[in-house]
Amino acid sequence: MSKHDRVLLAHGSGGVMSAELIAGFVRAFSSAQSAASGGVGGLSAVPSTSLPAPSPTPLNDQAILPASGKRLAFTTDSYVISPIFFPGGDIGKLAVCGTVNDLAMGGARPLYMSVSFIIEEGFLMSELDLIVASMASEAAGAGVAIVTGDTKVVEKGKGDGIFINTTGIGVVEDGIDLGPENIKEGDKVLVSGTIGDHGTAALLARGDFKIEADINSDCAPLHELSADIIAAGGASVRTMRDATRGGVATILNELIEESTLGMTVREASIPVRDSVQGACELLGFEPVYLANEGKLVAIVGPEVAEDVLVAMQANPLGKDAALIGEIIAKPAGMVLLETTIGGRRILGKLSGQLLPRIC
Amino acid sequence: MSKHDRVLLAHGSGGVMSAELIAGFVRAFSSAQSAASGGVGGLSAVPSTSLPAPSPTPLNDQAILPASGKRLAFTTDSYVISPIFFPGGDIGKLAVCGTVNDLAMGGARPLYMSVSFIIEEGFLMSELDLIVASMASEAAGAGVAIVTGDTKVVEKGKGDGIFINTTGIGVVEDGIDLGPENIKEGDKVLVSGTIGDHGTAALLARGDFKIEADINSDCAPLHELSADIIAAGGASVRTMRDATRGGVATILNELIEESTLGMTVREASIPVRDSVQGACELLGFEPVYLANEGKLVAIVGPEVAEDVLVAMQANPLGKDAALIGEIIAKPAGMVLLETTIGGRRILGKLSGQLLPRIC
Numbered sequence: 208m209s210k211h212d213r214v215l216l217a218h219g220s221g222g223v224m225s226a227e228l229i230a231g232f233v234r235a236f237s238s239a240q241s242a243a244s245g246g247v248g249g250l251s252a253v254p255s256t257s258l259p260a261p262s263p264t265p266l267n268d269q270a271i272l273p274a275s276g277k278r279l280a281f282t283t284d285s286y287v288i289s290p291i292f293f294p295g296g297d298i299g300k301l302a303v304c305g306t307v308n309d310l311a312m313g314g315a316r317p318l319y320m321s322v323s324f325i326i327e328e329g330f331l332m333s334e335l336d337l338i339v340a341s342m343a344s345e346a347a348g349a350g351v352a353i354v355t356g357d358t359k360v361v362e363k364g365k366g367d368g369i370f371i372n373t374t375g376i377g378v379v380e381d382g383i384d385l386g387p388e389n390i391k392e393g394d395k396v397l398v399s400g401t402i403g404d405h406g407t408a409a410l411l412a413r414g415d416f417k418i419e420a421d422i423n424s425d426c427a428p429l430h431e432l433s434a435d436i437i438a439a440g441g442a443s444v445r446t447m448r449d450a451t452r453g454g455v456a457t458i459l460n461e462l463i464e465e466s467t468l469g470m471t472v473r474e475a476s477i478p479v480r481d482s483v484q485g486a487c488e489l490l491g492f493e494p495v496y497l498a499n500e501g502k503l504v505a506i507v508g509p510e511v512a513e514d515v516l517v518a519m520q521a522n523p524l525g526k527d528a529a530l531i532g533e534i535i536a537k538p539a540g541m542v543l544l545e546t547t548i549g550g551r552r553i554l555g556k557l558s559g560q561l562l563p564r565i566c
Numbered sequence: 567m568s569k570h571d572r573v574l575l576a577h578g579s580g581g582v583m584s585a586e587l588i589a590g591f592v593r594a595f596s597s598a599q600s601a602a603s604g605g606v607g608g609l610s611a612v613p614s615t616s617l618p619a620p621s622p623t624p625l626n627d628q629a630i631l632p633a634s635g636k637r638l639a640f641t642t643d644s645y646v647i648s649p650i651f652f653p654g655g656d657i658g659k660l661a662v663c664g665t666v667n668d669l670a671m672g673g674a675r676p677l678y679m680s681v682s683f684i685i686e687e688g689f690l691m692s693e694l695d696l697i698v699a700s701m702a703s704e705a706a707g708a709g710v711a712i713v714t715g716d717t718k719v720v721e722k723g724k725g726d727g728i729f730i731n732t733t734g735i736g737v738v739e740d741g742i743d744l745g746p747e748n749i750k751e752g753d754k755v756l757v758s759g760t761i762g763d764h765g766t767a768a769l770l771a772r773g774d775f776k777i778e779a780d781i782n783s784d785c786a787p788l789h790e791l792s793a794d795i796i797a798a799g800g801a802s803v804r805t806m807r808d809a810t811r812g813g814v815a816t817i818l819n820e821l822i823e824e825s826t827l828g829m830t831v832r833e834a835s836i837p838v839r840d841s842v843q844g845a846c847e848l849l850g851f852e853p854v855y856l857a858n859e860g861k862l863v864a865i866v867g868p869e870v871a872e873d874v875l876v877a878m879q880a881n882p883l884g885k886d887a888a889l890i891g892e893i894i895a896k897p898a899g900m901v902l903l904e905t906t907i908g909g910r911r912i913l914g915k916l917s918g919q920l921l922p923r924i925c
Contacts, residue, residue, distance in 0.1 A: 214689040219719025229717060231695075232681070235702040279638075283680035283733055284716045289724075321642035322591070323731050325684070330573040336590075343594040357643045358588060359729075360578025362922060365648075367724035372682050374642055374733035563721060 219564075221452025221498075222557030278381075280315030282306055283374040289564040291338070291368050293412040295405075295423030298371055299338035301500060301566060303345035304428045306373040308449040311430040312503065314385045314437060315377030317349055322373055323357040327366035338369065349428045351375070383437060387462045387506075389445040395512035396470060396532035397505045399432060399525045400425070401478045402455050406497030407486050409565050418489060420482045427501030432524045436505055439518035443508030450502050451566055453557040456495035458504055459542045460556040463534075471543045472532035472554065496557045498565040506534065578923075580811025580857075581916030637740075639674035641665055642733040648923040650697070650727055652771040654764075654782030657730055658697035660859060660925060662704035663787045665734040667808040670789040671862065673744045673796060674736030676708055681732055682716040686725035697728065708787045710734070742796060746821045746865075748804040754871035755829060755891035756864045758791060758884045759784070760837040761814050765856030766845050768924050777848060779841045786860030791883045795864055798877035802867030809861050810925055812916040815854035817863055818901045819915040822893075830902045831891035831913065855916045857924040865893065 217224040284305050291298040310317040346353050404425040437444055450458045463470045479494045487494050507515050519525030544554040576583040643664050650657040669676040705712050763784040796803055809817045822829045838853045846853050866874050878884030903913040
């Protein structure tokens with residue numbers, strides 16, 4: 208599974224080591240999938256099913272599942288954020304928004320959600336009430352029905368307050384087909400607003416640093432913003448991703464790393480709040496590696512870039528949207544950053560662990 | 567949410583206190599569901615959806631979701647069993663089988679699964695490899711494709727090795743409509759084999775008791791057994807449940823508690839291995855409250871009971887199947903046990919905590 212003997216915190220960072228670990232899962236589960244279908248891949252050998260095979264690459268953020276004419280999106284995330292209450296949200300809001308966003312990034316309209324709690328013995332019921340109310344409110348706002356669930360309790364000292372898994376199902380309308388494989392030379396790279404807010408808010412909420420700053424998490428459901436983008440850009444919307452663990456830098460790399468094309472991004476165009484920039488400078492972090500929970504990156508054809516940008520800015524969750532870069536011919540599979548001081552450097556993925564338990 | 571200020575281990579027992587806690591979740595998420603749809607229940611106000619409303623009672627073990635003519639079953643469970651390796655299985659096998667079984671109990675054919683890991687820093691990669699291999703093997707055997715996933719890592723001391731969430735989607739063929747609301751007077755109660763194997767095996771594997779016994783968990787996927795039951799019993803199969811946390815006694819109560827009918831069960835007819843019976847007597851447990859991970863309870867019309875029993879016994883996972891009781895007119899909502907010594911008593915649900923972290 209890995210060259211490491213033990214799981215390290217960096218295996219949960221969303222960066223390079225996470226990718227290595229998950230690659231091992233993909234190998235294991237892909238071969239199982241082949242075995243389940245007689246070695247030809249997909250689900251075709253499941254007896255008398257009318258469902259065609261799903262995407263052959265498992266363990267993406269969402270799976271698109273064809274079901275009798277309608278394609279379904281299916282996504283799961285476990286939330287382990289610490290602290291569980293932070294400026295701008297709590298683990299419950301995060302758990303609903305995060306899964307809504309993974310569905311929305313696949314172009315799906317979120318419909319159904321499961322909720323599974325792992326609670327540490329002694330956890331305050333009053334806090335559980337707040338978290339559940341927060342989930343109910345966010346789900347209602349997003350038009351998502353929480354339809355099934357599970358609750359486990361572990362002994363004191365064997366968990367950390369509460370962990371929440373949400374798994375979502377959404378429907379993908381015909382004609383919507385998003386994915387990094389659609390990216391073309393000349394495409395534009397858009398980001399929906401200021402970056403690093405969630406990571407900074409969660410970090411400061413831990414109180415490990417003596418920094419006072421008025422920074423709220425951007426935790427929000429992005430399904431309407433993504434629908435606005437698709438409405439404005441149509442089939443020229445190539446792909447979308449929410450920039451969670453690993454930050455914008457890691458997500459941009461993930462979008463381009465399998466490509467024969469490259470990407471250039473202008474540092475000066477990336478929106479960052481002054482307060483976030485200030486906190487990052489004090490702490491030695493770069494905002495592009497900090498987690499966001501209400502920001503997305505979209506890659507769209509140049510012919511629709513301006514229309515999509517206007518549509519994003521018309522949505523309150525995209526009011527600070529900006530065009531930050533382009534798809535270029537080479538170097539393939541890399542993100543080049545044009546720095547504010549006029550230089551150029553490779554913008555890599557997050558490597559190792561920046562902030563554990565950020566989502 | 568509860569009359570308790572803090573979460574207790576018994577809130578995860580699968581018994582009375584679990585039910586109280588989950589009732590609070592259902593209230594919160596049901597009202598959210600109504601709000602999402604303009605107060606009329608279900609999903610009908612989600613714009614331009616072609617999907618009708620799901621079942622109005624959320625947080626059952628599986629939700630049946632109508633999707634363009636085909637109904638989908640949707641179920642989630644987080645697995646926190648300790649120890650993670652036990653005679654007859656491991657947490658990975660359990661996580662796949664448990665979710666396959668929840669789908670199968672809804673009459674669904676399992677198709678897709680998500681997997682989400684919460685891993686404690688320092689967990690051995692070699693153990694993770696074993697667990698993932700076990701999941702891949704079980705999924706292949708059950709014809710289920712693992713199509714999406716997530717991995718989080720928490721600091722040492724903030725988890726307990728590994729927790730796994732699996733969430734499954736299956737398809738329910740037309741004409742299959744299972745549920746306790748279908749139960750009629752005179753129906754027969756069947757159990758698919760010896761009970762208490764999993765609970766006893768997991769308990770002894772913890773090594774807290776100085777009892778040596780050769781008892782394996784019954785952990786197994788029940789989708790073929792449930793299909794055999796439906797094939798033999800057709801529309802006269804009323805409902806099925808796998809008898810996990812809380813054991814057969816709790817599951818039988820859950821099936822009848824909302825009913826205007828009652829149930830009688832013969833203790834002498836309930837299959838229990840001598841080794842399990844022996845361990846239970848030493849430890850002061852009743853097998854009917856111990857968890858099973860490869861046993862189901864089916865309630866079927868009397869006209870098909872013999873055929874269903876024969877079909878169950880023809881499947882290796884049902885070879886010890888037995889007819890253990892009947893649905894009676896009254897007392898309503900209760901399970902009466904005819905004891906081996908000729909008495910009669912109420913068989914209640916599990917109350918409080920028997921064995922934490924049994925699944």
